Amino acid sequence: MNILVLGSGGREHAISTFLAKSPLCERLFVAPGNGGTASIASNVSLDINDGAAVLAFAQANAIDLVVIGPEAPLVAGVADVLRDAGIDCFGPGAAGARLEGSKAFSKAFMLRHDLPTAAYASFGDKDAALAYVREQGAPLVVKADGLAAGKGVVVAQTLDEALAAVEDCFDGRFGAAGATVVIEEMLKGPECSLLAFTDGITMLPMAPAQDHKRAFDGDLGPNTGGMGVYSPVPIVTPQEHAAMCDVMQRTVDSLRAEGIDYRGCLYGGFMLTAQGPKLLEFNARFGDPETQVVLPRLKTDLVSVMLAVARQELAGIELEWRDDWAVSVVIASGGYPGSYPKGLPISGLDAAAALPGVTVFHAGTKLAADGTLLSNGGRVLNVTALGESFSAARDLAYQAVDLIHFDGCFFRHDIGGRALKGRSAWED
Numbered sequence: 001m002n003i004l005v006l007g008s009g010g011r012e013h014a015i016s017t018f019l020a021k022s023p024l025c026e027r028l029f030v031a032p033g034n035g036g037t038a039s040i041a042s043n044v045s046l047d048i049n050d051g052a053a054v055l056a057f058a059q060a061n062a063i064d065l066v067v068i069g070p071e072a073p074l075v076a077g078v079a080d081v082l083r084d085a086g087i088d089c090f091g092p093g094a095a096g097a098r099l100e101g102s103k104a105f106s107k108a109f110m111l112r113h114d115l116p117t118a119a120y121a122s123f124g125d126k127d128a129a130l131a132y133v134r135e136q137g138a139p140l141v142v143k144a145d146g147l148a149a150g151k152g153v154v155v156a157q158t159l160d161e162a163l164a165a166v167e168d169c170f171d172g173r174f175g176a177a178g179a180t181v182v183i184e185e186m187l188k189g190p191e192c193s194l195l196a197f198t199d200g201i202t203m204l205p206m207a208p209a210q211d212h213k214r215a216f217d218g219d220l221g222p223n224t225g226g227m228g229v230y231s232p233v234p235i236v237t238p239q240e241h242a243a244m245c246d247v248m249q250r251t252v253d254s255l256r257a258e259g260i261d262y263r264g265c266l267y268g269g270f271m272l273t274a275q276g277p278k279l280l281e282f283n284a285r286f287g288d289p290e291t292q293v294v295l296p297r298l299k300t301d302l303v304s305v306m307l308a309v310a311r312q313e314l315a316g317i318e319l320e321w322r323d324d325w326a327v328s329v330v331i332a333s334g335g336y337p338g339s340y341p342k343g344l345p346i347s348g349l350d351a352a353a354a355l356p357g358v359t360v361f362h363a364g365t366k367l368a369a370d371g372t373l374l375s376n377g378g379r380v381l382n383v384t385a386l387g388e389s390f391s392a393a394r395d396l397a398y399q400a401v402d403l404i405h406f407d408g409c410f411f412r413h414d415i416g417g418r419a420l421k422g423r424s425a426w427e428d
Contacts, residue, residue, distance in 0.1 A: 002027045002062050003303070005041070006048040006078070007069025008034050010330075010363035010382040011288035015067060015302070016041050017361070018295050022303035029061065035373050036362025048073045051081030058087050065090065067306060068264070071147055074284050075101035079264075088310035089263070092284050096255060096262035099282040103145045103182045106282050113254040115247055117279040118271075120184040126170035129181050133162045139186040144169050146177030153223055155186065187271040187278055190418070190426040192233050193290050194244045194270060196252075197305055199314040200262045203252045204305075205245050207297055207321055208233040209290040210419065215337060217414045224337045225379055228415030230327040231293040234390060235423045236272065244270055244277045251282070263309050292361050292382045293326035324357075325393040328384040329401050329415050333364070334408025336378035344375040344406040352400035357386045357393075360400070375406050391420065 003025055005016050013036040020028050020040045031054075033043030047053045049072050058066055066082050068074055068091030077094035091097075098105045104122040111117070122145065123129035133140060142165035144152030152174050156162035162183075169178030195206040209231040215221035248268050255262045267283035267290075286294075295302065299320040308314045333340035346365065353360050361384060364377015383400045387393030394416045401411055418425035 001025065001064035001303070003029070003065045003067065004054075004058055004061070004063045005030045005037075005067045005069060006054065006073055008032050009069065009288055009377075010361040010379065011286050011291040012069040013037050013361045013363070014292045014295050014382075015069060015286065017359070018298070018302040019067070019306075022301050024301070024303040024307075027061075029063070031057070034362045034376070035365035035367045036360075038367055049076045049078065051076065051078040054078050055081050055085055055087070058082065059085070064088060065303070065307060065310060067091070069285060071097065071100050071283065071285055074264075075147065088307060090306040090310050091264040092262045095260045096264075097284040100284040101147060102180075103143050103281065104180055107182060107184075109254070110279055113250065115251060115254075115279055116276065118184040118187050120182055122180055122182045124180045126166065129166045129170070129183065130163060132183060133159070133166060136183070138162050141184040141186050142166055142169070143182040143184065144174040144178040145180035145182055146174070148174040148177045152177055155223075187273050187280070189272045189274065190235060190423070191280065192236055192244070192270045192272055192277070193287055194248060194268045195287060195290060195294060196248045196266045196268070197309055197314060197317075197319075198252050198262060198264070198266050199309045199312040200252065200256055201312060202314040203245075203249045203266070204314060204317065204319050205248060206294050206319070207231045208236050208241065208244070209287070209293055211287065211290060212412060212415055215332075215412075217412050222337055224332075226287075226289045227330045227332065227412045228328060229289045229293050230325065230390065230394070230416045230419065231290070231297060232325070234419050240272055240277050244268065247277065247279065263312065288363075289328050289330060289379075289382050292328045292384050296326050296359065296384060296386055297322045297324060322386070324386040324388065325390045326384060326386050327390070327393040327397045327416055328361075328382045329397050329411050330363075330379050331381040331383065331401060331404060331409050331411045332379050333375055333377070334410060340378055341408065342374070342376050344408070346373045346375060346380070346404065346406045348404040349373065349381075352383060352403040355385075355396065355400050357396055358400045359384045360404075380406070380409065390416065394420075
């Protein structure tokens, strides 16, 4: 069958890698793709947020399945256009994507269905938001309501930080995404992501993962789209895992109760509090970089799973997982998540990928006309390693990272460091 993947990041390279390995996949297209997807698929130039353009390409190329990676085309309703035309699609329609596209909608949904989450208030007026912050005091979490590429959240430890975060949103730092601001109580505990396949009825959880959002070692610096991740998560207890799975199934049931046809990946971001797991957010798609450690551990054929989701036949699928641990370290451009250069030659990839158990997923890369691989984004590479233990996978990932270079590149040296110390590392 012919498959089209929409997106250009590390997530899409990882998804494409495992789709391409399926015996069901005959031709694979990625729009627009990156330097990594170019070696396993046909990269195509396409406006992935334009449903009509995606549909036209799918019809012209006899596409049997479209897999939507990023959030923007989901929020734009591209999945709705494809399904209306009879093309199988992995990804929710615009109604389901509102869980990610609007944090105010998502929080109201959580409260409406008694899903555990932090107390909050939302504001479309700056003065009212500032007054609320002063009344509540710090710490607080300030979120731009709309899509902000993972950078619209500020965990404000002081009153001044919270006030500044509100000012940034309303002063246009995040464009239209900041026109409404959500202000939440700050929950305490380690974070954990649980991704799940769902066809709107059945929910099949994937393995838990734990991301590292801050740019620098020690969880310092600004929030990013994610600087590293591992799976599974050793500090998650069986009781916590069961509680998260229960919340995810209740979410799927609640979506269906509201008449929302949700087919794709449902991502629950949780805080493991003393009162049990509580929802921080929903994403309406695979996480990035969580995908880069979850899919390498999945033994079940990915095309079969995604087709079952698209056709609402997931009840007949059982997921099998490898026992290996997975750790992925992001190599970023100097200056990220602020401004950064592009077009820098990258070296050492072949040596890193030659290490047994290592896969390098491309995120912000492109191929020059002469075949040279160049940097083309903030998060440039995801270096993923599988190992028989957490520490073995982590050591192997950093061994591979040390072989790769481009001017100004940086990475965090402490991915997974807290987890090695156990739960007490989050109580310091």
